[in-house]
Amino acid sequence: MPSLQNERGDFMINDPNKLLIDLINYGNLSEDDVLESIYKMKKKKVLEIHPYAITKPKSKDARWQTFVSEANGRKKISAVSEDRLYRKLFDFYYVSNNSRVTIKSLYPEWLKIREEANLSDRTLQRYDDYWKKYYEEDPIVNKPLVNLKPDHIEKFFHKSIKNYDMTKKELNNMKFVMKDILKVAVRQEIIGTNPYDIADIKTYGCKPPARKSDKSRVYLPREKERMFKALNQDLNDNPDVTDAYAVFLLFKLGLRIGEVVAIRECDIDFANKEIHIQRMESKEKDSKGIFRHIVVDYTKTSNGNRFLPLDDYDMNLLKKVICINASYGYWDNDYIFVDGKGRTKSREVDNRIRKCCKGAKMEVKSAHDIRRTVASEMHMRGIPIEMIREYLGHSDIKTTWGYIFDNKSKTERSRMIAEALSSMNGLKGTQVS
Numbered sequence: 001m002p003s004l005q006n007e008r009g010d011f012m013i014n015d016p017n018k019l020l021i022d023l024i025n026y027g028n029l030s031e032d033d034v035l036e037s038i039y040k041m042k043k044k045k046v047l048e049i050h051p052y053a054i055t056k057p058k059s060k061d062a063r064w065q066t067f068v069s070e071a072n073g074r075k076k077i078s079a080v081s082e083d084r085l086y087r088k089l090f091d092f093y094y095v096s097n098n099s100r101v102t103i104k105s106l107y108p109e110w111l112k113i114r115e116e117a118n119l120s121d122r123t124l125q126r127y128d129d130y131w132k133k134y135y136e137e138d139p140i141v142n143k144p145l146v147n148l149k150p151d152h153i154e155k156f157f158h159k160s161i162k163n164y165d166m167t168k169k170e171l172n173n174m175k176f177v178m179k180d181i182l183k184v185a186v187r188q189e190i191i192g193t194n195p196y197d198i199a200d201i202k203t204y205g206c207k208p209p210a211r212k213s214d215k216s217r218v219y220l221p222r223e224k225e226r227m228f229k230a231l232n233q234d235l236n237d238n239p240d241v242t243d244a245y246a247v248f249l250l251f252k253l254g255l256r257i258g259e260v261v262a263i264r265e266c267d268i269d270f271a272n273k274e275i276h277i278q279r280m281e282s283k284e285k286d287s288k289g290i291f292r293h294i295v296v297d298y299t300k301t302s303n304g305n306r307f308l309p310l311d312d313y314d315m316n317l318l319k320k321v322i323c324i325n326a327s328y329g330y331w332d333n334d335y336i337f338v339d340g341k342g343r344t345k346s347r348e349v350d351n352r353i354r355k356c357c358k359g360a361k362m363e364v365k366s367a368h369d370i371r372r373t374v375a376s377e378m379h380m381r382g383i384p385i386e387m388i389r390e391y392l393g394h395s396d397i398k399t400t401w402g403y404i405f406d407n408k409s410k411t412e413r414s415r416m417i418a419e420a421l422s423s424m425n426g427l428k429g430t431q432v433s
């Protein structure tokens with residue numbers, strides 16, 4: 001039988017459950033031994049977090065005393081013995097307090113933890129949107145965590161699926177908030193186990209995601225032609241505005257819109273025809289809680305920091321933008337895309353894309369659709385998927401596959417299918433009498 005005592009003869013209480021099991025199995029521990037060991041465990045845990053001095057009685061009729069912190073200040077706690085004082089403190093820290101902790105009361109602390117993990121303001125805002133939409137008004141967030149059971153969690157999510165007509169993707173996004181808050185509760189020893197891990201959340205009621213057609217996710221060849229005409233017309237009408245050049249560069253290099261507006265002249269190696277993508281535009285809250293656009297010295301993923309080759313078209317485009325900036329006196333911290341107000345923001349480039357789409361009398365498509373177009377055309381021309389992943393700056397090749405679409409016209413698709421079927425079935429070149 002394993003020893004239950006250390007070198008001093010004190011009973012070890014690293015695992016109280018094992019201690020009780022051994023008492024039952026071997027019968028060589030008295031009830032007093034177990035209670036004493038549990039008391040030592042409680043005392044040790046109190047001393048780990050209790051910030052105030054514990055005062056011994058100064059007279060025969062005096063009491064042991066100390067303080068604890070509450071919302072309205074310090075509160076005195078006293079007891080007739082040291083033993084009873086520590087039991088009161090343990091109840092205060094680990095029983096009374098824990099019994100009051102809820103998902104709602106822990107949410108602000110959890111959000112702060114996520115913020116300290118250097119997540120973007122956009123991600124934090126998305127979490128807060130989930131909270132306000134799905135959690136804030138539901139009774140489950142006010143249930144003490146010590147009373148939260150797996151079936152409570154199951155009922156909550158099954159009800160949410162029905163009430164919000166959710167897809168699996170939406171469900172997984174909103175589930176993360178509860179799952180991670182409960183992980184924090186386990187780490188802080190508010191609860192012993194995470195009931196979410198035991199819950200069996202069915203997704204039968206989730207609606208299928210709306211499947212967009214390929215042609216709505218990329219620019220078709222005819223659309224690109226019309227878009228380029230609209231962009232050139234915009235340059236003719238606004239010779240001092242370089243936003244349209246930024247859009248051309250998106251079509252050429254497949255950059256994220258936040259990357260193109262963060263390019264500086266020092267990122268361009270004109271001698272070796274190469275550009276270093278190493279930063280992006282992001283959003284952060286100022287002291288008044290208002291979002292503002294800033295440039296950060298990192299990319300969306302670690303693979304986003306990359307060097308891309310430039311050809312003569314790219315070089316001439318960038319040189320043209322630099323010349324326009326010099327002609328009109330535009331400058332802001334060496335950024336390539338600037339105007340009289342300073343660095344061009346991603347929303348300005350996005351507005352230019354929308355304006356030109358409308359001018360081309362076509363469906364409005366996004367900067368990300370341009371990125372999918374570049375990926376799809378690279379794939380169509382036989383470039384290996386791993387090279388496309390590196391070029392786009394993706395960490396996961398599954399993400400890259402999600403960017404590959406068929407951007408052929410309906411006529412071209414029909415011709416290719418007919419040609420393939422005719423050859424495959426041996427009918428090519430035959431004549432039906």
